[in-house]
Amino acid sequence: EVQLVESGGGLVQPGGSLRLSCAASGLTFSTYWMSWVRQAPGKGLEWVANIKQDGRVQNYVDSVKGRFTVSRDNAYNSLYLQMNGLRAEDTAVYYCAGQLSLKWWGQGMPVTVSS
Amino acid sequence: DVVMTQSPLSLAATLGQPASISCRSSQSLVHSDGNTYLMWFHQRPGQPPRRLISRVSNRDSGVPDRFSGGESGSDFTLKISRVEAEDVGVYYCMQGTHWPFTFGPGTKVDVK
Numbered sequence: 001e002v003q004l005v006e007s008g009g010g011l012v013q014p015g016g017s018l019r020l021s022c023a024a025s026g027l028t029f030s031t032y033w034m035s036w037v038r039q040a041p042g043k044g045l046e047w048v049a050n051i052k053q054d055g056r057v058q059n060y061v062d063s064v065k066g067r068f069t070v071s072r073d074n075a076y077n078s079l080y081l082q083m084n085g086l087r088a089e090d091t092a093v094y095y096c097a098g099q100l101s102l103k104w105w106g107q108g109m110p111v112t113v114s115s
Numbered sequence: 116d117v118v119m120t121q122s123p124l125s126l127a128a129t130l131g132q133p134a135s136i137s138c139r140s141s142q143s144l145v146h147s148d149g150n151t152y153l154m155w156f157h158q159r160p161g162q163p164p165r166r167l168i169s170r171v172s173n174r175d176s177g178v179p180d181r182f183s184g185g186e187s188g189s190d191f192t193l194k195i196s197r198v199e200a201e202d203v204g205v206y207y208c209m210q211g212t213h214w215p216f217t218f219g220p221g222t223k224v225d226v227k
Contacts, residue, residue, distance in 0.1 A: 035216075037164075045156070045164060045207055047216040061215045062116075095163055101154050101211050103175065105163040 002026040004096045004106035011112045016086050020109055022079040022096030030074040033100040036081050038092035039108070046092075049081065050100070063089075086113045117141050117210050119219035126224045128198040136222045138191040138208035145212070152211035155184055155193045158221075159204040167206075168193065200226050 008020040022034070035050035049060045049070040058070050069082040079096055091113045098104035118141040128134040144151045153171045156164040166175050168184040171191060181196040195202060203226050208219040 044205075044221045045158075045209070045218045047209070047218065050216075059214050101152060101166070101169045102156070102164075102209070103166050103169070105165070108163050 002098065002104045004098060004104055006094065006096050006106045006109035009094065009109035009111045011114065012086055013115050014087060014113055016113070017082070017084045018086065018111060020081040020083065020094055020096075020111070022081075022106060024077045024079065024096075024098065027098060027104070029072075029077040032098050034070075034072060034079045035097045035100075035102060036070060036079075037095045037097050037102065037105075038090075038111075039095070040089075040092045043092075048094070051079070083111070086111075088113050116215060117144075117213045117217050119208055119210055119217050121206075121208060121219040121222050124220060124222055126222055128195070128202070128224055128226050130200065130226055131197050134195045134198050134202075134224065136193045136206050136208075136224075138193070138219050140189050140191075140210055142213070143189060144210050151186065153184075153186070153191050154209045154211060155182075156207045156209065157202075157204055158207065162204075164207065198224075198226055202226060 003025045005023045036048040051058045051070045055072050067085040071080045093108040095108045096106040120139045122137045151171050155168040158164040167178050171186050172184040183194045185192045205221040205223050207221050
């Protein structure tokens with residue numbers, strides 16, 4: 001059974017930074033694209049970023065380009081999202097998702113940006 | 116960016132009856148590799164989304180066969196042949212052909 005477990009969320013002030021982690025198990029992690037998707041309170045889903053199997057290709061939604069960085073460590077079956085320059089509009093539940101077409105999802109990690 | 120629209124945005128489905136949700140893309144979703152990367156997800160309240168269908172009509176393992184996906188040009192459809200109580204929640208379509216991937220606004224389904 002595939003499991004994706006996010007960690008690292010919480011409350012941060014505007015302009016601050018957070019690093020989300022996603023621990024993967026039950027899949028050959030190094031063979032799959034991995035993604036981050038977020039959901040603002042009461043809103044729909046927004047695809048944020050993804051990263052290719054070898055980590056050499058990353059894609060981002062425009063609203064986070066230059067502020068967020070997605071990375072992975074295949075030796076540790078882990079996915080990361082470094083979030084800098086956080087804004088109130090980044091407040092959301094952040095989901096880790098596996099495979100390019102988002103076959104597997106974690107339970108989500110809340111991130112709140114507020115003073 | 117590709118804009119995905121869904122209709123209806125809210126649906127009161129009747130137990131045991133069929134239901135249908137439409138999704139339209141602002142441009143073709145046919146990838147250069149010949150595939151059409153249109154997915155459907157279901158999200159129950161307080162739960163993460165679950166993928167139901169990939170590439171327009173491929174049902175994921177464990178998804179009941181009452182769910183089916185289809186297309187007609189740039190219009191895509193998710194059909195539930197006989198609605199059950201567990202089908203409540205929000206259904207999203209998503210395109211994975213063009214960067215950035217984009218979701219539809221969601222269709223909230225209640226079951227009466």
